[in-house]
Amino acid sequence: MDFDFSEQQKMVRDMVRSFAAEKLRPGAGSRDESGEFPVEIFRELAALGLLGMTTPEAYGGAGMEILAYLFAIEEIARGDASVAVAVSVTNSVCQWPIVHFGSEELKRRVLPELASGEVLGGIMLTEPGAGSDLASLRTTYRREGDRFLLNGAKAWITNAGVGATFVVLATRDRSQGAKGISAFVLDARQPGVVVQPREKKMGLRSSVTAAVMLEDAEVPVANLLGEEGAGMKIALATLDHSRLGIAAQALGIAQAALDEALAYAKQREQFGRPIIEHEAVGFRLADMDAELEAARWLTYRAAWLSQRPGRVSRTSAQAKLLASETANRIAALAVQVHGGYGFSREYAVERLYREARVTTIYEGTSEVQRMVIARALKGLVTTAPE
C-alpha cells in the first residue's frame, strides 16, 4: 500500500490550490450574490490546461490520470463550487464519453476545441419527467438522410447557454425502453436548440443551469456515440466515472467549511476563552476532520480502482454517497460553530451550506447511489477487500 502522490499529482494540486486561493475564493461570495458567470476565470482555467484534463494529448487535452483531475476539482470547489461544477461537467460528462465511445473522426473534430477550453461542454440527460428513472425519457430522435433530428425537453442542464457541445440522450421508440435510447454529440450553436431562462437556484448561483428545448435539433450521423441503442450503457458508464468528480467537489466544499469553522473557533471567545477550547466545539471539529479524511480517502481509492479493469459502479457510488453526505454534515456543523454569524450572508459558511446541498442530488441522488451499491451487493458473497 502506498499513499504517496506522484510529482504530477502534487504539482497539479499545489498549482490549483494557489489559483483557487488567489483567484476564486475572494470573489465567490459576490458572484453568488450577482449570479455572474465568470468568463474571465474560465479563460484562465483554460490557459492552465484544466478544461480537458483527462482527454488524451492527441486530441488537445492534458492526458492526465483521474486523481490529478480530482485534486483539481477539489481545490477549485474549495475556492468556488460554482466554478467547480462547470469545470467538472465539461471534463467528465462531456469529454469522457466522447473519448471512450466516439469514432476517431468525431474525436478529432470535436475534442480539441473542448479540451483547449475554447468552448465548454455538458450533458443533457434529465427531463421534466425523467430524473432518477432516466430510461423513461421522452426526447425522440429520427433519422433523415445523413442526420438525426432530435425533439423534446431537457431539464436542469449545466452550462446551457454558455456551452457549445453537449452529449444528449434520446429514444427512437419509447416502447423499446432502455434499448431504444442512443447517445449523440450535439452542437448547441443552432436554431433547433432553444435555451430557457436560467434556473433561480439555492446555491451554485454563478454556474448556469437551464431547461433546453430541442426542436428538430440536427445531429450528423457521425456524431452518434457507440452503436444505436447503446445510450443507457454509455450514460451509466459515464456517471460511474463522473460521480468521482462530484465526490471531489463535495470534498472541496467540506474542506472550505472546515477551514472557516476552525479559523472562527480559534478567534471567537465566549466564557473567557476561544470557543475551540470548549470541549463540545473542539470535539465537533475533531469529528468534522476525521469524517472528511475518511471521505477523501474513499474517493481517492475509488479513483485508483477506476483505472484498473472491472466495473467501478459500486466504489464510485460509495465515494459519491459518503463524500456528499459528509459535506452536508460538515457544512451544517460549520454553520453551528459560527452561531448566529453562520446564519449571515457575511460569512462564507452560509454559502457553503447551500452549495453542499446539491451534491447529494445531482449525478444521481443519495438514494440512487444506494440503489447502485445494493444492486452490486446482491452479486457478492463477502464485502471484504480482495
Ligand SMILES: Cc1cc2nc3c(=O)[nH]c(=O)nc-3n(C[C@H](O)[C@H](O)[C@H](O)COP(=O)(O)OP(=O)(O)OC[C@H]3O[C@@H](n4cnc5c(N)ncnc54)[C@H](O)[C@@H]3O)c2cc1C
Ligand atoms: C444544479 C443542478 C445541475 C444539474 N445539472 C444537470 C446536467 O448538467 N445534466 C443533466 O442531465 N441533469 C442535471 N441535473 C439534474 C439532476 O441530475 C437530477 O435533478 C437528479 O438526477 C434527480 O432527478 P430529479 O430531480 O428528477 O428527481 P427525482 O428522480 O424525481 O427524485 C425525487 C426524489 O425521489 C427519490 N427517488 C426517485 N426514485 C427513487 C427510488 N426508486 N427509490 C428511492 N428513492 C427514489 C430521489 O432520490 C429524490 O429524493 C442537475 C440538477 C441540479 C439541481
